Amino acid sequence: MAGPRPVVLTGPSGAGKSTLLKMLMREYEGLFGFSVSHTTRKPRPGEVHGKDYHFVTLEDMKKGVERGDFIEHAVFSGNMYGTSTAAVQAVQANNQICILDIDMQGVKSIKKTRLNPIYISIHPPSVQILEKRLRDRNTESEESLQKRLNAAIADLEISKEPGLFDAIIVNDDLEEAYTKLKGILGEEIKQTQSNKNS
Ligand SMILES: Nc1ncnc2c1ncn2[C@@H]1O[C@H](COP(=O)(O)OP(=O)(O)OP(=O)(O)O)[C@@H](O)[C@H]1O
Numbered sequence: 001m002a003g004p005r006p007v008v009l010t011g012p013s014g015a016g017k018s019t020l021l022k023m024l025m026r027e028y029e030g031l032f033g034f035s036v037s038h039t040t041r042k043p044r045p046g047e048v049h050g051k052d053y054h055f056v057t058l059e060d061m062k063k064g065v066e067r068g069d070f071i072e073h074a075v076f077s078g079n080m081y082g083t084s085t086a087a088v089q090a091v092q093a094n095n096q097i098c099i100l101d102i103d104m105q106g107v108k109s110i111k112k113t114r115l116n117p118i119y120i121s122i123h124p125p126s127v128q129i130l131e132k133r134l135r136d137r138n139t140e141s142e143e144s145l146q147k148r149l150n151a152a153i154a155d156l157e158i159s160k161e162p163g164l165f166d167a168i169i170v171n172d173d174l175e176e177a178y179t180k181l182k183g184i185l186g187e188e189i190k191q192t193q194s195n196k197n198s
């Protein structure tokens with residue numbers, strides 16, 4: 001796939017991936033494009049079909065997987081999620097930096113492809129703070145929250161694997177985390193800006 005190098009943002013649910021990627025997309029309008037994943041989970045209030053996710057039935061998701069529509073897919077907290085080839089191509093066709101917000105299973109799958117993204121993991125300062133952020137976000141049932149915390153503990157352990165990520169950012173102070181993220185992506189941002197202007 002041609003175009004600027006994509007960026008994979010991963011990390012526990014509630015670590016702040018969406019918050020940070022929305023900041024990037026706001027500051028660098030038109031430079032980044034979000035890879036809109038498919039999911040079988042129900043939309044949250046305010047989420048828009050086709051913008052935040054393609055919200056689909058389990059049956060349709062499974063059909064898509066069978067057709068080979070997805071470059072990766074995973075079950076997370078009882079729902080299916082997946083990145084379609086079309087979602088990434090739609091961003092790359094605009095010469096934008098494609099941002100994928102995916103879980104650790106997705107990272108492992110993407111590593112087996114030729115996508116060659118920059119891998120960044122966003123970590124919470126602690127599991128206790130993560131739990132508080134997830135509870136305060138008020139989007140999860142108690143069951144979903146516990147599944148997400150269990151996945152977080154396992155994924156934070158896996159994150160210790162040397163070389164898995166290009167960078168790990170601890171999202172304690174949001175502005176500091178954002179500054180670090182921009183620093184890591186600085187070269188890619190500069191290159192894409194100059195290509196757009198030439
Ligand atoms: N540095 C921070 N300090 C305090 N609260 C934060 C910080 N970063 C994000 N938050 C808040 O924590 C909550 C979780 O953030 P966000 O939804 O961005 O996480 P996420 O990693 O995208 O989660 P998910 O994987 O479930 O989509 C949100 O309510 C957000 O406003």
Ligand SMILES: Nc1nc2c(ncn2[C@@H]2O[C@H](COP(=O)(O)O)[C@@H](O)[C@H]2O)c(=O)[nH]1
Nearest residue numbers: 013037073074076081082083101102103106
């Ligand atoms: N492997 C994939 N993981 C994905 C994808 N889209 C989102 N996600 C991850 O799922 C969890 C939960 O997301 P939420 O929106 O229900 O809170 C989170 O870690 C996302 O990063 C995907 O296409 N593939």
